[in-house]
Each structure stands twice: as structure tokens, then as C-alpha cells.
Amino acid sequence: MxxxxxxxxxxxxxxxxxxxxxxETHYGKHHALYTKNLNDAAEKAGVADMDIEKLLGSLDTxxxxxxxxxxxxxxxxxxxxxxxxxxxxxxGNTKPEGxxxxxxxxxxxxxxxxxxxxxxxxxxxxxxGWAWLSANSAGDLMVSNSPNQDNPISEGTGFIPILAIDVWxxxxxxxxxxxxxxxxxxxxxxxxxxxVGANYDRVKA
Numbered sequence: 050m051x052x053x054x055x056x057x058x059x060x061x062x063x064x065x066x067x068x069x070x071x072x073e074t075h076y077g078k079h080h081a082l083y084t085k086n087l088n089d090a091a092e093k094a095g096v097a098d099m100d101i102e103k104l105l106g107s108l109d110t111x112x113x114x115x116x117x118x119x120x121x122x123x124x125x126x127x128x129x130x131x132x133x134x135x136x137x138x139x140x141g142n143t144k145p146e147g148x149x150x151x152x153x154x155x156x157x158x159x160x161x162x163x164x165x166x167x168x169x170x171x172x173x174x175x176x177x178g179w180a181w182l183s184a185n186s187a188g189d190l191m192v193s194n195s196p197n198q199d200n201p202i203s204e205g206t207g208f209i210p211i212l213a214i215d216v217w218x219x220x221x222x223x224x225x226x227x228x229x230x231x232x233x234x235x236x237x238x239x240x241x242x243x244x245v246g247a248n249y250d251r252v253k254a
Contacts, residue, residue: 051091051101051124053084054131062139066235068224076134079219083126083198090119101128102209105202125198129179133213133220136248138241148188149246156190163192164237167214170194171233177217182245183208188253211248212240 056062056076061069091097094116096104105124111117144160145153157163163182170192171180178196183206185191191208193201201208214236221232 050097051084051087051127053080053127054135056134058138063137063239066239067137067221071221071223074223075219076130080126080130080134083123083130086123087120087127090116090123094120096120101131102202105200106205108203121203122198125200125203128202129198129200129210129213129215132210132248133215136212136241136244137236137239138244139239140241140243142241142243143238145242145246147246149242149249152188152190152249166192167212168230168233171214171216172230174216179216180214181210182212183210184249184252185209186253188249209252211252212245 053076056072059069060072060076063072088097091099091104094111094113096111101124104120105128108117108121111120144150150160153160153163157166167180167182171194174180174194174196176196178194179200180194181192181201183191183193183201185208189208191201191206193206193208195201195204200210200213202210214233216229216233221229225232225235
């Protein structure tokens with residue numbers, strides 16, 4: 050059974066960058082529904098015991114088209130939101146450190162340059178979707194964006210996301226209205242790069 054990540058903060062713990070009502074709605078309703086729908090579809094498809102990354106990376110093995118679509122959409126929604134919520138905190142660890150920081154400098158030139166790239170991808174995603182920082186087992190980094198609830202795993206890139214920026218309107222509209230750029234800028238203030246670094250270490254292990 051797939052379970053939502055447990056929040057490491059109270060619903061008001063990310064204010065003022067993300068307000069309590071947005072967390073209650075986004076995590077408590079949207080993410081909860083993706084999780085329920087994924088579990089229902091995975092049970093019917095006989096894949097409820099699979100690791101979510103392996104499941105999203107092998108969608109073509111699900112023969113029933115309806116179940117495959119339901120798992121792609123709801124499995125993506127479950128996985129993407131788990132990553133998004135788990136890398137946010139009010140701890141102030143707002144810059145990469147160690148090996149991840151060195152790799153960012155090597156690939157993008159600087160952390161600020163990476164922020165610029167991710168911001169462009171987040172703002173450039175037409176309609177609902179995501180911007181990503183991803184890694185592979187060799188430790189390489191990649192930035193990209195995806196529509197809807199797709200991600201680099203379901204897209205078959207060979208990369209695993211280590212940071213997710215949610216640009217569905219439900220992630221920010223209650224507080225920022227149509228000002229996506231303001232939301233993305235504020236989000237960088239509560240990304241916990243120690244947690245992103247731990248994701249990087251796991252992927253390249």
C-alpha cells in the first residue's frame with residue numbers, strides 16, 4: 050500500500066512562503082486523493098506491492114490501458130507530491146552543500162545559475178506541471194519540466210528526481226493568485242538542500 054509522506058512541519062510551518070490553508074488543501078485533499086486513487090488502481094492491476102519508482106518506470110508492462118493511465122496519472126501525483134513536500138522546511142538550509150554543491154557548480158556554473166534554470170523551466174511550463182532537478186546513478190544532474198503528473202521516471206529519461214517544483218495552480222493560487230513567478234521565488238526560501246542532498250546520495254549510491 051502506498052502512503053503519503055508524513056510532513057515534518059505543521060500546516061502553518063512554512064508560512065509566510067506557503068500558507069496553512071494551501072498545505073491543508075494541497076496535502077490533505079489533492080495529494081490524499083492521488084494516493085487513494087493510486088492504491089485502488091494498483092490493487093486492480095496487481096502491482097500494489099511494487100516500489101513506486103520501479104512502477105512508474107515500467108508502466109508499459111500494465112496491459113490494461115485504463116489502469117495504466119490511472120497509475121501514470123495518480124502514481125505520478127503520489128510520487129511527485131511526496132518528493133515536493135519532503136524537501137521543504139523552515140530550517141534555512143537554503144544552499145546546497147558538499148558533493149551536490151560541487152556537482153551543481155560543475156554542471157551549471159553556480160547555484161544561482163541552477164536557480165535561474167529551474168525558475169525558467171517552472172515558469173515556462175504551460176498549464177499544470179512540474180520543474181525538476183534530477184540525478185542518475187553516475188551522479189550526473191539534469192533539469193527538466195513535465196506536464197501534468199509526469200516526471201523523468203515515467204518519461205523514461207534514466208534520471209530520478211531529487212527536487213520537485215510544483216506549478217499546478219493548486220500549489221500556490223490561494224496565496225499568490227496568478228503570480229506563479231512570486232511563488233517560485235519564495236519556494237526557494239524553504240527548499241531544504243540537506244534533504245535534496247540526501248536524495249542525491251541515494252540515487253547515485
